[in-house]
Amino acid sequence: MSELPGLYNYWVTVFLMMAGFYVVISQGNLVKKLVGLAIFQTSVFILYISLGKVAGGNAPIFDATITVYSNPLPHVLILTAIVVGVATTSVGLALVVRIHEAYGSVEEDEIQAKDQHDEESQWEAGSERQADDR
Amino acid sequence: MDLLDHLPVLVVIMPLMSAPLCVLFDRARPAWLVSMSASWLSFAAAVYLLIQVSRDGTISYRLGGWAPPWGIEYRIDLLGAYVLLIVTAIAALVMVFARRSLEKEIPADRIARVYAALLLVFAGLTGITATGDAFNVFVFLEISSLASYAVISMGRDRRALSAAFQYLVMGTIGATFILIGIGLLYMMTGTLNMLDLAARLPEVADTRTVRAGFAFLTVGIGLKLALFPLHLWLPNAYAYAPSAVTAFLSATATKVAVYALLRFMFGVFGAEFSLNKMPFDLILMVLGLAGILSASLVAVFQEDVKRMLAYSSVAQIGYMVLGISLASNTGVSAAILHVFNHALMKGALFLAVGALAYRIGAVTVSSIAGLGRRMPWTVAALVVGGLSLIGVPPTAGFVSKWYLVLGTLEQDLWPVALLVLIGSLLALAYVWKLVEAAYFAEPAADAAAVREAPLSMLIPVWALVIANLYFGVNTQVSVGVARQATDLLMGGGG
Incomplete structure (x- = not known):
């Protein structure tokens, strides 16, 4: 049980992921689906950022007094994924606009x-x- | 370093950089010229790479000069070069076809942007194939997916929009799963380079994190692959996208997903982990067979020809997955061979349907009635493509089915071989529907005005048809490369 508080970040990740996934599946409104999708993607950002943290580590700034660094690579990776997420959401919203023009509705x-x-x-x-x- | 040393990256960069050029011109003609030159240059590069790889072995290219595993490595082995050749060849032919087809199906002010998006899809697909870096796979996957949502939504029917949205939701979930999988692997190994991952994974293979990572990756790739039962996005997306787009996507996108699956299963995790520690072969076999039978059955009852062929694509993916699930050299090389042959046959079929659509609009079983005499070349192409789909000798489809059945019989799985044959019979049923309508039904009253499709559309269609026949008779190149690629893949690393 002592692991539970230590894995706090991962619990948040799992919760957000499932919440987002549930919204995608359960909601009939296309905009709400996209919101769910965005939450789902965001949970993965937290996963990546959490795994880059080294206990007691500092920000990766070059300085003689700092010897333990957190891993900056996951942060860089997740920047790419955030851009992808933004692009996905915008393409999705653009599609919703056109669906609304063509069908007069955004309800599935x-x-x-x-x-x-x-x-x-x-x-x-x-x-x-x-x-x-x- | 001269220019030829940079080919592994140029094959990706040429289409990637041409896409913004198309948007800048924003007129159909120059955009088409840019797309043509980018895709034919990439094709030439891929041919050169395949020759180079089969002569000198795997090429490792350091992006920006940084040594792997720190820098991003582009790694082209035989399998990669083979898939690159398929993707670039189809892209080059589709671009020839696209000029007339898009003129007809897309409003004039948007054509240039469709070319731009098509080039982005193309760049993403070549990127997935060329890269040796797991995170890069995700990035290129999203480049190609995002662009493909945009091009699919350009179909004339408004259902193209809802199909694109559905694909966007499922595709994003799939891509995010892949991202999670890669993250979990990075967590355990601290590396993203595929070769390095393969070297470090066995140490930590017995942890729940790696198993979860494997599951996320395979489900994510399965979504992109349209593996039954994750195929729900595919029929509508293919049915309502513009004809040229459908032909390009059906012949390349799922093929690259098969490549990614092979790469992760055998190249990164290794056959030992994927197939012995995880019951992945059994899962794949059951899903593959279910996909073959159910999708073929659904295809028989489709009225819309593009939708029928889309369901048949799901079934064909079932054959590839079945080949992989056999986990023997014969099985996996049958799968790789079927990737190649299916690109040829579905490319030919969807291009032929696009040529029909150019003349008659919506292509349904009843609307092609009697066209066998009006558009003899196009319909003949449809028939040869269909025969290849069934697996009739001397077409390419026969060769891969033959190896697949051989692979199942090697392991005494005769019920599986029987099911494969039943799948072929179902293919016969839906192809026959087309043949019957085109040659034996009375033409509709307004069919008299229908003429043969223009030459610029017939040439790419028949190039693929002839390829179907050629690779059905002369199997030396296609089978030889598939076998060598399998040996390399199954031998570990890759």
Whole structure:
């Protein structure tokens, strides 16, 4: 049990990850889905930043008095991942804007109902064509 | 160092740098010229690299001159060069095809940006193949994925938008899983270089962290691979994307994901860990077979031809995964061979469908009725591609199915071999639907005006069709390289 407080960061990571994932799955609103996705991605940032920490280590600044450094590499890596996350969110939001223009809604069930309708009319057009052929 | 020494990185940088050029020109014609030159130059580079690698062995390129494992290493071995060749060849042919196809399907003011996004997808895919650094895989994966969400959403049908959004959500979850997996591996080993990872992992292989990392990585790659049951994004994305985009993605994106899976399974974790300590072969075999049968069955009942072929792609991925799951030399080389052959056949098929779409708009089973006489060359290409999909000799599809069945029989898994054959029969069923509609159904009243597709579209289609026939008869190159690549991969490291 003594491990639990020491792994505090990881508990936060797991909680955020599951919360974000749950939002992505459970919410029908596309913007809310993106919020969930962003939380999901953010949890991984915390994971990376936590694993770079060396107990008692200092910030990696060159100085004669400092001998133990935290690992700066995960921070650098996660900067890239943050940029990717921002890009994902913006592409997602841009798509939501266009979906709203095309469907007049950002609710998944309404969009699916309209897609269903499109699909059926395509089928009908197909079968009408076949009927015409005969 | 002369220019040729920089080829491993140039193959990635040329498309990457050409993409902003396309946006700067912002007009269709110059953007097309830029894309053409970037993709054909990359293709030439890939051909040279394959020749160089098969002659001198693996190439290691130090990015910025920093030595691995500290610097980023680009590492091109035989498998990498082989996949690079597939990706660049398809890209080069699709770019020839894309000029007329995009003119028809995309509003004129957006064409240049579609080329830019296509080039970014291309750069990302070559990057995944060329790099020897685990984190770089994630970055390139996201470059190609983000650009592919954008190009898929450019389809004429509004369903392209919801398909792209669905792909964005699932793709991002997949990529984040890969990121977590890489993070967990870094946690245990302190390195990101794949070779270095492979050397350090066995020491710590028996920890829960590494096992969790393995699970995250494989599920993440599985999502990108459209491995059954993680394939839900694929049919809609392929069905509603612009034709040229579908042809490019179907022939390259999932192939590169197969490459990434092989690289992590055998190159980083090693066959011993992936297959003996984790029950990964059994999982892959079951999922592969389930994918083959269910997706083929669904494909039979599709009205939209692109959707039908998209489901068939899921089934074909099942064959590749099945080959990998056999974990024998024959099995894995059958999988690598099928990566190559499937790129040829699906490239040909989706390009042929794109040529049909150029003339008739939406391509459905009923709308191609009677087109066998109106567009003989395009429909003939569709038929040869379909035969290759079924695995009829003397097409390329036959060769890889043959090796796959051989691999299963080697291990006395005759029920699996039987299921593979049932999958082929299902493929026969949906290909026959197309043949029947195109040649035996009465043409629709408005079909009289339909003419053969323009030459600039027929040339890439038939280049791939001829490749399908050539590699079905002359298997020396494709099988030889696949076998050597497998030996290298299974022999550890890579």
